[in-house]
Amino acid sequence: MIETKIQKAIAEQFGLGDATVNLESPFSEYDADSLDLVELVMSIEDELDVEIPDDALDSLGFGSDARKVTGRQLVELVTKLKG
Template sequence: MIETAVQKAIALQFGLGDASVNLDAPLSEYDADSLDLVELVMTIEDELDIEIPDDEFGDITLGTKLAGLTGRKLVEIATKFKG
């Protein structure tokens, strides 16, 4: 689920349509700049109803790292609800 959401967000952000997105590829492959990354993270936040602080995604260069960060945020939310 998380990987699919990140793949869809990357495809949307970079106009890739239904093309498959390789999460192991560097985001720079899509000519991503810092504004693109911010918009990408905002899309993921909106889609999954989470919040990712700016200082946590500044060094994200791969889709897999973004998926991992997204997963950690979802776990944090789930843990708070259980607590």
């Protein structure tokens, strides 16, 4: 469920339509900029009713180069937070 919702959020954010989102792909493959990634995180928080702390995002690399982060990392983080 979490995985599917995050895939859907990624597809919507990056205009992928009904394409299957590869959660192993870094966001750089979608030509994501920092605003896209902030909007994606906000969308995931709303959709899954979870608050993702900034320090948790920083631990994934959002503080350095968020474009290297993958959807799989977000799935794992949200799963842990909702635990």
